Amino acid sequence: MNNQQRISDQTKESVQNTIRNLQQRTEHIEKLIEKGNDVLVFQIGSHNIKYGFASQENPNKIRTLVAYKTKNNESSFTHESFRSYDAFDKEVNKLEQLLKGQKKIGTQTKGPKGGQNSVAAQKLKQRVEISLKTLEFQNKMEIEENAENDITKRIMLFGEEVFMVEQHDNFMIRKPIKHGYLNVGEYNGDFHGPINDIQNIIEYILIKKLSLTRKQFPQYKIVLCIPDVFQRQQIKLLVNMFLLSLNFNAIYMHQESILACFGYCIGQACVVDIGAEKINVCCVDEGLIIPNTLMRKNYGGDDIDVSLMRMLNKRGCIAFKQKTNYRVECRNYGDMHQIEKLKEKHASFEQAEDLSNRVFEMHCVRNGIEELFTVQYNEALYISPTIIFHADILNALTKNTSNSYKDIDFEFYDYRSKKFEYNEDPEDNLEEVTAGIVWGQQKNLINPYLAGAHIIEQRKKDELKKELLAQNPNLNQQQNQNPEQIEEQKKQELQQQQTYKLTEDELLNPYTMVNLEDIISQSIANVKDPELRKKLANHILIIGGTSQTSKMVEELEDRLIEKISQYDYNIERVEVIDSLSKKEMYPSYLSWIGATVIPRLDSIKDLWINQNRWLGLFDDIDDSSDDEVSNTEAMRKEERKDKSNEYGIKYLKEKVPFQW
Numbered sequence: 001m002n003n004q005q006r007i008s009d010q011t012k013e014s015v016q017n018t019i020r021n022l023q024q025r026t027e028h029i030e031k032l033i034e035k036g037n038d039v040l041v042f043q044i045g046s047h048n049i050k051y052g053f054a055s056q057e058n059p060n061k062i063r064t065l066v067a068y069k070t071k072n073n074e075s076s077f078t079h080e081s082f083r084s085y086d087a088f089d090k091e092v093n094k095l096e097q098l099l100k101g102q103k104k105i106g107t108q109t110k111g112p113k114g115g116q117n118s119v120a121a122q123k124l125k126q127r128v129e130i131s132l133k134t135l136e137f138q139n140k141m142e143i144e145e146n147a148e149n150d151i152t153k154r155i156m157l158f159g160e161e162v163f164m165v166e167q168h169d170n171f172m173i174r175k176p177i178k179h180g181y182l183n184v185g186e187y188n189g190d191f192h193g194p195i196n197d198i199q200n201i202i203e204y205i206l207i208k209k210l211s212l213t214r215k216q217f218p219q220y221k222i223v224l225c226i227p228d229v230f231q232r233q234q235i236k237l238l239v240n241m242f243l244l245s246l247n248f249n250a251i252y253m254h255q256e257s258i259l260a261c262f263g264y265c266i267g268q269a270c271v272v273d274i275g276a277e278k279i280n281v282c283c284v285d286e287g288l289i290i291p292n293t294l295m296r297k298n299y300g301g302d303d304i305d306v307s308l309m310r311m312l313n314k315r316g317c318i319a320f321k322q323k324t325n326y327r328v329e330c331r332n333y334g335d336m337h338q339i340e341k342l343k344e345k346h347a348s349f350e351q352a353e354d355l356s357n358r359v360f361e362m363h364c365v366r367n368g369i370e371e372l373f374t375v376q377y378n379e380a381l382y383i384s385p386t387i388i389f390h391a392d393i394l395n396a397l398t399k400n401t402s403n404s405y406k407d408i409d410f411e412f413y414d415y416r417s418k419k420f421e422y423n424e425d426p427e428d429n430l431e432e433v434t435a436g437i438v439w440g441q442q443k444n445l446i447n448p449y450l451a452g453a454h455i456i457e458q459r460k461k462d463e464l465k466k467e468l469l470a471q472n473p474n475l476n477q478q479q480n481q482n483p484e485q486i487e488e489q490k491k492q493e494l495q496q497q498q499t500y501k502l503t504e505d506e507l508l509n510p511y512t513m514v515n516l517e518d519i520i521s522q523s524i525a526n527v528k529d530p531e532l533r534k535k536l537a538n539h540i541l542i543i544g545g546t547s548q549t550s551k552m553v554e555e556l557e558d559r560l561i562e563k564i565s566q567y568d569y570n571i572e573r574v575e576v577i578d579s580l581s582k583k584e585m586y587p588s589y590l591s592w593i594g595a596t597v598i599p600r601l602d603s604i605k606d607l608w609i610n611q612n613r614w615l616g617l618f619d620d621i622d623d624s625s626d627d628e629v630s631n632t633e634a635m636r637k638e639e640r641k642d643k644s645n646e647y648g649i650k651y652l653k654e655k656v657p658f659q660w
């Protein structure tokens, strides 16, 4: 064989190998994609539910709202009713002065004399129909031809349809999630109300949007993205909803921040989630949240909308075409939907060009009729997003007081409250947390990943100690505590507290907002390893819808560079990851996308929570046997007790990949 022949043979062989390899890989990829076909992924947020098959590239979305036809005009739902803006306006004024001083606002050419409705103004105006007509207005002809098309005849409405009946006396709109938790406070303390509403929305998604039949549900598994901070009882209710009420085959759950890291394929990151009603920051290291780094605030994009609306109203930028007595109001979901769309399209951290002659045309519903209103471009579109870096403005909204809501128990949305405790659920952890246990041995009362969790724990222990001592004064002597251990514990706590630049209230109160750059800096500063801190500062992964605000990456980076050295002077570099420009991945979808990876991982195949196990339906407990002796109720109970590790909450605890 000559040399040329040999080279040619070698090349041929190499090409064949490559093709074989590629074929194998394609089959592998196809198999992987197939693996997602029988799995549905859900992320249930305060603003929207993201859903779809795990084989999809991106999720579909639907608003987390449902409208019900009511009888006798009942409207049992406590919805935001009024709000005083005095303190808010003052804070906004201060910010405007500051921005003017920095020449960031007030430089645009002023509008023509005579206000926006003058002839000169009308000539100058450049009307922009920004296709905000997203409401599903009904075709009257269609209704006349077929009365069944009339949505006001329906019992339940979903998605944007709900805006159509908002003014209708016989409908009420419910919002089952608030700040990422079940909205139990606004449902008068009833857990089942919001769960029932979520189930209705999910059934609508499954049947109408994903074209599944009820009979098909048991063929599917669910991956559920859950918030980093959660109430165990609520998660249990959601598992029950999917596995018992909806009859799905199995479920896997994981936290949003961890899943976002899977989605972006990154091992270590400081994950900054800015959603609609919550800001959640934590540091993640190889699939786990680093203890003492999780910070959570009950603020988000919805507060930017309220602020934008207030600023626009106050500046006289909103005008109704027909009825001058109409106003855009924050208690109308439909109105806020329009303001929100305006924000998404035109709010930015950068004032790029002079847009003062722009007029946006938008629509809302009044008494079932579509009304046109216009919004004149204003610097409010630049000022409103910056409020996440000017916490005083958000705090002036006094959200957890009767300023905006009446008679609501805010403990349902405050992780410091008893509702979030380990032993809140009587069925959970009966052995670990028993009534007989005293303060020194109590553990995991509160999520240990929360920054400052030990402060809350200590306070709770002190309270418990006082209570127990009041009941039994001899208890102090019975305590067999090691003084050295106590000393060591105190030392550690002191050390920990020294890393906090924020006050206890700023650190722990979810309704006390702190500038976003401080929240992030504090979270990173709480990581013990200095090298890891540096790395995390260079891997700041922003997720959640509000992080999609135009120029967010640049703005956050600038602010962090200024701030972070006050928390850790060794950190010299900061990088905020721009997932959209680097990997064409929308920040608000990252957690959902991460969840679609789950069914493709062999390593998690034993971690599904199966329906029969969750419900305690064992094949080997033969309930159908005719043998009366072996099948007595008492024996069956005994048999179940033996197996108590294998079903229900104990079984779930073994399966979940995070601290329960």
Ligand SMILES: Nc1ncnc2c1ncn2[C@@H]1O[C@H](COP(=O)(O)OP(=O)(O)OP(=O)(O)O)[C@@H](O)[C@H]1O
Pocket (backbone or CB within 6 Å): 044, 045, 046, 047, 048, 049, 179, 180, 274, 275, 276, 277, 278, 300, 301, 302, 340, 343, 344, 345, 543, 544, 545, 546, 547, 548, 549, 550, 588
């Ligand atoms: N391009 C954009 N610019 C600015 N804000 C945006 C953009 N896209 C979405 N948002 C805002 O993001 C918010 C929705 O974010 P996301 O989908 O993360 O909410 P969620 O998960 O339902 O809420 P939460 O995390 O509070 O439970 C809304 O306030 C929406 O207006």
